Amino acid sequence: MVTRPGAGLLPKVAERPLRFGDRGPAVVVLRDLLDRAELGQPDEGAAPLSQAPDVQLFDEAVQEAVRLFQQFRGVLADGVVGRDTALQLDAARWQLGDRVLVDTGSPLMRGDDVSALQERMVKLGVHAGPVDGIFGPVTAASLRELQRGLGVPADGIFGPRTVHAMAALGRAVEGGDPWSLRTREGVAAAGKSLKGKVICLDAAHGGNGYGMSGHGLVEADVTAEVCRVVAEKLRLAGATVGLTRTGEPGDYPDIVERVDFATELGADLVVSFHCEANPSPLAEGFATFYWGGGRVGQHSAVGRALAGFVQREVVARTGVVDCRSHPCSYDLVRMTAMPAVMVGLGYLSNADDAQRLSSAAFLDAVADAVLAAVQRVYLGEDDATATGTIALADVLAHAEGN
Structure with a gap:
């Protein structure tokens, strides 16, 4: 068993993410972790990051190494080391046999x-x-x-x-992949009707109660409104809906609390809504994410299907820029026992996206799309309808037919 340095990075970035231009001991730890991950060198002939002349500086080489690592690990490749990237760097420290593994309770x-x-x-x-x-x-x-x-x-x-x-x-x-097979079989056996299905809706808030912002909009408010409209549609279809956020002041549950809520709710599916922001005002578009990795058993087949359905339905109904569906390793989709997806509604830093997210008609179309996507998951191989055409009446017809 060996000792791997680097565990102190997470509490440091919890206070403030590391980014280009930063300096200090935390950058030294970051350089070492990137070297250990063996993905940190855009130029194969370059010296290890931990051997640079100024190891305390977060320079361009570190920024590029961070982006490469983020791309490989399925987190937002923005070159900034926040909580998700720090967790992935911490995980990459360990190879099988390096340490004794045991169920330690909380934290695991x-x-x-x-x-x-x-x-x-x-x-x-x-x-x-x-x-x-x-x-x-x-x-x-x-x-x-x-x-x-x-x-x-x-x-x-x-x-x-x-x-x-x-x-x-x-x-x-x-x-094979028994977990994937089991989850797909569970969905197939659940029937086509949404009546009685339990759906957990999660409105992202950035951990600070506000999240991203731009053009007069705040992520926490936008996602809460989307969840309200989607919940209304799902309830009309007979589904039971739980919301991770009540909307009360100060109600900002962290990732673990939101995952625990979905578990206690007994949710069949989790749909989490987010907004993005980017220094470039040109960044725009709609994207979905599901849990996926490179190992056997390290993906959600149902999550991938649901994310794809949501993506195609929203694009077909609204004409928003299609940023596609992607595998990721974010805790919200990785830690849930049930299939979960993250929905990126658009960039609040982009004028067109912000205008759409200000429109009740757009949010209603997104809600229709999510309803149709959830229905398609349970239709399975019997789904022969064209993308963008399933309406509430069709969903209710499936409920009456089961």
């Missing part, structure tokens, strides 16, 4: 070593997923099952004895 252990263990257990048929890089009770239970098969103490602790026993197995026979 995270890292690429946890993802590697989960993926290995998926291939061995003892872990049904997801491969989320979080060592919780489900992963510990899977590990105990593996340990019983290996003939080592089934204590749910991944330490030296289990490492050596796993090494003796050699290469595992690769199987």
Whole structure:
């Protein structure tokens, strides 16, 4: 077992994100983490970032390295090190076998070593997923099952004895993706009707109660209004809707609280609404995101389908700039037990996007699109309708037919 420096970066960026031009010890830690991630050099012949003449400066080389890392890890590639990027850098510090893994309760252990263990257990048929890089009770239970098969103490602790026993197995026979199959089968068995389905709607607020802003609009207000309109449509279709934010002053739950809310609600799906802002006023468009990564078991098949449906329905109904649907590793879609998507409504820094988001007609069209997208998830292979054509009456007809 080894020690990996860098854990102190997250509390530093929680106070203020690191960006171009910053200077200090936190930048030294950042350079080391980027070197360890082995993705930090845009130029293969360049020296390691941790060996630069001025290691305390967040310069152009660091900014480019951060962007490359962000692109690879599925977070916003803005070259700024905030909470999500810091979490991914922290996870990348660890390789399987570097440390003892155990269910520590709150906070849970995270890292690429946890993802590697989960993926290995998926291939061995003892872990049904997801491969989320979080060592919780489900992963510990899977590990105990593996340990019983290996003939080592089934204590749910991944330490030296289990490492050596796993090494003796050699290469595992690769199987399928049971977690993905299970979630898809669950949706297929749920029926076509939205009556009785439980949908959690999340209005992003940036953690500070306001979030992004521009052209007189504030993210927290825009997303809350979108959730209100979408909730109204879903309830008319017979669905049960839960909102992570009540709209009361000071009600700004963090990511963990929002994930816990969806779990306690018993949600079938989670749809989270966000706004963007960019230094360039030309950045505009609508995008959706779902959980996805490069490992076996590290993606949400239903989330990908829902994100794609939302994206196509909104573009077809509004003509907004299509920024497409993308896999990502944001905690909101990674930590939820049920399929979840993030919806990027547009850029408040762009005049056209801001004007659309100020329009009740546009928000109503987005709500119609989300309703149609959720319905399409449950129609599955029986969905033969053209994009942009499903209306509330069609959704109600499916409810009557089930």
